[in-house]
Amino acid sequence: MKLHIKNGHLIDPMNDIDSQQDLYINAGKIAAVGAAPAGFKADKTIDAGGLTVIPGLVDLCARLRDPGYEYKATLESELRAAVRGGVTSLICPPDTDPVLDESGLVGMLKQRARAQNLAHVHPLGALTLGLQGQQLTEMSALTEAGCIGFSQAEHLITDTNVLLRAMQYAKTFGYTVWLRPQDAWIGVGGVAHSGAFASRMGLSGVPVMAETIALHTIFELQRSTGARVHLCRISSAAGVELIRQAKREGLDVSCDVGVHHLHLTDTDIGFFDANARLSPPLRSERDRDALRMAVFDGTIDAICSDHTPVDDDEKMLPFAEASPGATGLELLLSLVIKWARETHISLPIAIARITSDPARLAGLSAGKLSVGSSADLCIFNPAAEWKVDQSSLISQGKHTPFVNYFLPAQVQTTMVAGHIVYSRD
């Protein structure tokens, strides 16, 4: 199958392209950019006039809830949501049931995901058995089965010695350890950012130091082990500053931020809106502004959706009892473009944070439209505006703090390996 995508505005940060260029696809791969290859005769031509063509999005954190929590979401529903959001590669944390701590499970998940023929799924393996924080998993076997790194998801390692050993072991084989920096004790039971808002509302807080203490520990362990660490979902200005210093020092560290945290703050909880119950919690305006700046200057490498399907029964509860998390796959691109427009950041930089940058730090050959690479791409209408409506979301997770918001940019077509996997028409 030969495809010709014409008249589109191409943004490919990896190849420094930001102009109107035609794209030629042959046998699932990019055949040429700009001029057609000699003798190219398209079987199908897509007119992308007025539309923007970008590499398919790479999402560093999307929970599929499968296996184990199929009542919240299934592989099919969430992969359909992914491609509707222009996401063609996603990384899922190991906090399924059973936990992804055994290569057979990972192999099965990869195989079932492949059978969907939608987005590529790259699992993170559990760093410790059952995410219990005690015994290391068979990282080598898990890597062979398809894990691209190892994580504790939201489960914290309380025993620092286990974390030290896990990092030493991962370093031995060159694996990346994905950690969400959160102290195991400070902020336990907290449901909102410690600050004036939580105090006023009578919600127990998660102080910023829960993040910074954990970062100090992780960096100190990195100095000793040399392990490569990816930090998941930074939430605070102080955390950003520590990462900036660590990078300057030369530690092998990268990090991401959840897209919600680029827009919202603790006061968006309003009158105890459980849709704004997220983990880590939404923080102050100062934190939000520091996160925005850090994504721009590259201290934060990537923006993820932190997609977490939660069902009604677990959200329509008192704020502190509601499950944290929000649906995000279908909102990621729009929210990133909203951020870019609000802060006057050029679109190629913004797009890089959800394509080439996350692909690079996850070690994936994705997020780019180079000749020869897989034709995973997203075509969107930059002028469209759409209303976030629970009933129109494909994901089984319907809860988002952005419900009823009008968001910019709408995905028109998503392709994986040259196949159209989503089309709005």
Place this chain on the structure above:
Amino acid sequence: MHNPQLNQHGELQHLITTEGLPKSIINHILDTAESFVSIGNREVKKVPLMRGKSVFNLFFENSTRTRTTFEIAAKRLSADVINLNIAASSTSKGETLLDTIDNLAAMHADMFVVRHAQSGVPYLIAKHLHDTSQHHVHVVNAGDGRHAHPTQGLLDMYTIRHYKKDFTQLRVAIVGDILHSRVARSDIHALTTLGVPEVRAIGPKTLLPGGLDQMGVRVFNDMDEGLKDVDVIITLRLQHERMSGALLPSAQEFFKSYGLTPERLALARPDAIVMHPGPMNRGVEIDSAVADGPQAVILSQVTFGIAVRMAVMSILAGN
């Protein structure tokens, strides 16, 4: 943001918090309460303002005292009162909070008086009633987690107004476990709305939440310093589970530093009043000599509490 406790005419639809409650509404509640105070002294202690209305006391957290005062208030307004101790019934059978609300609303409730251990539950219920178009049902917050206890806040305002007349010249000190206290929060918002120029919070750092200054409160860690020249002292109950652990070493040590003794009371203005939301821990937050002394107005608070709750319920029933 839409404030669910007011209807589109700016009238009280639910009473959930004193935060953001307009001064005019607070004064209206206090004035209405004043007209109800004398009813308690009559031979027949009833007025027919809520005849035929059903008030459901939904206590997801046990409290005999507060529930009783709401029950008395509703009965004096001639309402039918149904007490549900939900902590021990349906939720333990797996029924969700909102299922319970739907079931009771189907029994034609006119008002829910709600107490719950989690902050924000009255909003959850109010939103659900709004989403299901049950606009005739009112919610009164009888205490939610650490968030708010507005009728206690209002009865405290009534008591202060009764003894001090003018709010705009007062220094008010709130003493003890502010961190976990919904009463403190409701008092602070009501006091600042009514124009009290100086609200103080006194306690150890472990029992004071961050951001109090942004609520217009001066923070003191030293009891003697904090009590100097105050007109009103509100002592808070120290819950048993807070008395020993990482927050406080012991009840004795708390009393040593923050117990209200006659010597400490002498640091306040000579006509200062001493309040307590009850139930008191004598010898922990307050010395018996003070609790039973001439400056204590703790039992007046209880009496006024009935009138204030009658005022809140009758105003809601009329809106």
